[in-house]
Amino acid sequence: MSTEPTQKTSHAGGGIFATTHWTVVLAAGRGGSQQAEVALEELCRTYWYPLYAYVRRHGHAREDAEDLTQGFFARLLEKNYLEGVTSERGKFRAFLLVALKRFMANEWDRANRQKRGGGVVPLSLDWQDAETRYQINPADHLSPDKLYDRAWAVVVLERVITRLRDEHSGDGKGELYEQLKSFLMMGASEIPYGRAATDLKMTEGAVRVAVHRLRKRYREMLREEIAQTLANPASADEEMQALFSALAGA
C-alpha cells in the first residue's frame, strides 16, 4: 500500500484551505480532472480492502469477490458513480459502500465474469493478501456493514502507524519509535515512564518529552488521514467516533 503522505491539508483545525482527496474528487465532479483522477485512485488504492471484506462477508466466494471488487473499481473510476450519491458525499467511506451496494444490486452480473474496462484494470490489488487478511479476521459475527467499517478503521490506523514509523526511521529514531509505539494506545496516566527510562537508558524527563511528541504527531497524522476521506475536514471528530464505535462494538 502506498504510504506517501499525500496530505495537502492544513490540519490545524481544518483550515479554510483544506483540500482533501475527497474534496478534490467531489469538486471535480463529472468533468473530472487529472487531479481528481489521481485523488480518487489514491483513495481507492488505500481503502479497497474493506470493500473486499464486505463482499466476502456478504457471502460471495473468493473468486467472485475478487471479480466483483475489480469490476466495481473499474466502474468507479469511470467516474459514473459520483453522480446520484448525494447524501453520502460527506464521507468517502459511506459513499464507497453505498456505491458498492448499488453496483452489486444493479450492475454486477454474476454470470458475466469478464473483467470490464477493456481488460485493463487500473488498480493492481493484492488479492492474496486480502484473502489472507480476511481469513485471519476473527469477527465472524459481524454483519458485512459492520465488518466494512471495522476494516476501514483498521486500514486507517495501519496507514497512520506506517507513516509514523517511516517518519521516525527517516529521522533516525526508528529504535525509539519501536520502543515507544505501544504507548500510543495507553492513557496518559498509564504510561510507565520510569521503566521506559530504564529500558531506554534515558532520563525520565526525556522519555516524557519523547512520548509526548510521538503521541502528538500520531494524533496529527490520524486526523489528517481521516480528513482525507471527508468533504469537511472539520468533521473529523465525528468520523473518528464512528470508527471507534465500529472497532469497539464487538
Place this chain on the structure above:
Amino acid sequence: MNEPEVNQNMEQKCPKCGAPLPSGVLAGLCPACLLKQGAAVDTGVAPEAAPFQPPSVEEVVRLFPQLEILGLIGKGGMGAVYKARQPGLDRLVALKILPPQTAAGPGFVERFNREARALARLNHPNIVGVHEFGQVNGLYFFIMEYVDGLNLREVERAGKLSPHEALQIVPQICEALQFAHDEGIVHRDIKPENILLDKKGRVKIADFGIAKILGGGSEPELTQTQSVVGTPHYMAPEQMEKPTSVDHRADIFSLGVVFYEMLTGELPLGKFAPPSARKVEVDVRLDDVVLRTLERDPELRYQHVSQVKSAVDTIVGTAAPPPRAPGVDADALARAILAKDYQLSIRSCVRRGWKLVTGEFWPFVGITALFMALFGLAGSIGGSTVLHESDGGSSVEVMSVVAMLVFGPLWGGLLVYYLKKIRREPATVEIAFSGFSPRFLHLFLVGFAATLLIGIGFFCLVLPGIYLSVAWIFALPIVADKGIDFWSAMELSRKVVNRHWFKLFGFLLMLWLLTFAGVLALLVGALVMFPVALGALMYAYEDILGSATGTAPAPAATGPSGTIVMPPLSTQPVRGGMWTPTVKIGLGVAAVVLLVVIVVPVLRHHLQLNPTAAFRSMTVSQTTRVDPAPEPLPSPEPPTETALAAGTSAAPAFGPVLELVLTNLGAVNLVSGAQKSLPAYLAGQVPANGKDMAVVGWMEGADMDFGYVDGCGYSMLSGWAHLARDSWEGNPDTVTAALQKTGQDVGTKFDGTGADNPTNYTIGFQTRSGRVGLLQFVSFPGHELNSVPPPSGATSVTPTVPNVQDSPPGVRIRYKFIEPVAGSAAAVPGLTLASLAERMEAAENMSFGDERDQLLAAIAVDAGKLGEVEMARSALSKMNNSEQRDAAAHDTAMLLAKRGLRRPAIEMAKGIPDTNLRDQTLSELAK
C-alpha cells in the same frame, strides 16, 4: 509494557478493552485503544512533563564534595537551589542545579557556557554574583553568591512594602540592570521572585540570563513547564511574540510591571489605572514614569534603565506636590466633552449591553431586580400616605415623597455599578448602593429636579416633557460618575444630547421597546431586558462622555494589552465644598415643592379651599327655607321616614321648598344641599352617588349674565323640562307628564335676557335617582329683579330684568321635590341602598345558578321599591335566566311607576326582550 495475550487460535485480544487484535502492521497494537487515544483531545503543552525533581541532599553532597551542603532552599522550574558553604573561603554560597531535561535540548551546552561566562563578568553590588559553573554527572550547576534575606514577592506578601520603600528599591534595580545592559546581558525574567533583598536592605538581582540558557534559542515549542520561559505577566509584549528578538528594553518593561505592583499591589492588566489613582500615597509624578516603562511599543519606552533611575531619583529628591485639588472642574469637564462630537451606534450599544448582562447574568439581573423592588417599595410607602383622600384630592399626581428622595441616589448608584463593570473595574453590591453615601445630596437633587421639571414639561404640553426627559438622560450618571454638581450635570447632559437629540431619542425609544418586549415576554423577560437596556445606555454614556475628565488629562498611555489606560474615576466632592449656591437653590426649590405637594392637599381637605381662582367663586352662604314648615334638611338617602311623617296622602305631593343661594359655581346636591367645587366637578371628582346633583351656576357672559342649570354629564339630572313659570304651583303630575314628553336628557342653559331669562321659567327636573322636582331661579342677589309673583291662574309673567352691567355675585334658587308614595318602601324596615349594595355583592360572588338569579331578582325589586333605578338595572343585567329577568323587570318597573318614577319604569319596560311582556308592561304603565 502490556503484552497481548496469545491464544492458541490466532485470535488475540487487547487486555485493556478486549477488542480482538489484528496482526500485520498493527502487530501488538490494539486498534480500539489506539483510536481512542488518537481521538483524545490534546491539551497543548505536554501535561506529561514532570515537575522537576531536585536531587536529594545526599546526592548533592555526593556530587559536590567541595561544598558543605546545608540544605535545600527552594526549587522550581528553573532548578533547585541549595544553601552551601565553601569551607576553604568560609563563605556561604548558593548552589543552583538546573533541571536535567533542559540539558537534553539542542545547543544547550553552548548556551550554558556562553551565558555562564557572561554572568561571571557581572560584578556589581546589586547583582547576585556567580562564582562557579559547570556540570557534574549530567547535572548543570551554578555556584552563586548567597543572599540572606527575602525576595520581593515575599516582602510584598508580608505587607511590608510602602511606596517610600519601593522608591528606595527601584533605583538599585535600575543600577543593576544598567550595568548588565552595558555588558550586553539582558535578564529577560525580571520579576519579584528574582529580586532579592538582603537584611541590610540591599537589592540583589538573581537569575540573570537563566532564561536564555534554559529557554533555548529557536525552539518555540514549550517542551518544559511554563515557568522556564519567563512569567507571562512580567514579560514584555515583544518578548511574548518574538522571543528571539528582544533586547534590553524588555527588561525595562518587566521593571515597570514590578514597579507598578510594588506601588499598588496589583498587576497592570488590561485597562489599568495609573498608580496614583490606585493608591493615594503614591506621588502623582510617578505615574508618568511607570506608564512610560509599560509602553507596548519598545520605541516609546525609556531607552535606557538609567533614564528610569534619573526620573525616580528626581521625584524622590524633590518634595511632593500638594495633594490633588479635590473636585472636578465642571467647566473644564464640559469643555472637554463638548469639544468633540460623538458617534452613537445604537446597535453596538445594545449588543454590548446584551453581552455585558449575559456575561455576568446573575449579578446584573439580580441587583437590578433588587433595585426595582426597592424603588417600587419606596413608591408605595410614600404614596399611600400622600394620596389618602376620601373623595377627590390633589389633581397634581405626585410620586410618593420617599420615592422622590431615593430616586436619584438609588438609580445613580446602580448606574455607577454598571459603569464600573463596563470599565472592568471591580464592582460589588456596595458600589450599587454607593449613591447613598457621599454623593447623596447631589444625586437626590438631580433626580428630584429632573423629575420635577420633566413632570411640569409633560403637564404643560407634553412636548417639553419629552424633550427634557431625553436631554437629561445622562444627568444622573454624570453626577454619579464625574462628580460635578447637579445643575452643571443637567446642563452638560442637555448640551451633549442636543447635538444628536433625535438619535438619542430613537435610542431611548429602542431601549424602551426592548424592555417592553421583555415585559410582554412573560414579565420575567423585563428583568433581563431592563438590565440590558441599562447596560446599553451606559455603553452609550461611556462612548459619549466616559473618557473625559475635568482634571489634568491623563497621559495617553497604553497598558500591556494595548488598551488605553483609563483616567481616574473621580469620586471627589464638588469643588468648593458641599454648599455651593446652586446646591442651596436646588435644595430650597426641592423643599418648597415637597411642602406644597404634601401640605396643600391636606389643608384643602380640611378647609375646602378652592385652589383655582380662574372661575368666579361663589360660596354657599346660606341655606334657607321658605316654607314655614320647619322640616330638617333631608338626608342624602331617600327620606322614607320623613316622607312618612310629612306626607300622609297616597297621592304624590310636593315636599318642602328648599332654597339655596349659590355664590359658588359648582355642583349641588339638590337633596342634601352639599356642594362640590367646579374644578372638582370638572375633574370628575363627583362621587358616584351624586345622582341628585345639578350644576347650578352663574357665569359672566360677554355682555350679559346668565345662569344655568346643567344636568348633563356626570351622573347628573336625567330629565329636564321648561315649564311655565306658574307651574310652580301646579300639580305634580303635570311635571312628570311634562318630563315624559320632553324626554330630554341634557341640561338646559338659559340666556340672561328676554324670553330666555331663567327667571321666566320653572324647570322641571328629574335626577338619576328618580327624584322629580321643580326648580326656579328666584333672583340674582345684588341685582334685584322686579319680579312679580305670578298670580294664580296666570299663565306666564315676564318679569322685568334690570339692565345688568356688572356681574351679579350669585343666584338664588328654590326647588322642591315630588315626594315618593308613602308606605311602599317604609314597609320594609332596614331597606337601604347600602344593604342592597351588600346583597348585590354577595350575589355577584355566587356561582351561576337559579339561586343567584333569584337573589338578584329580589334585589332588583327592592331597588325598585326604593326608587333606585340604577341598582335595579344593574341587578337585572347580572341575571342569567332570561325568563326570570324579564319577570323581575316587569315587577320592578311597576314598582318604580308606583313611586312616581314613570320614565325609568317605561324605559325598563322597553328594555324587556320578550315582546309580549313588554307590551303588557307598557300598557299597564300607561294607565
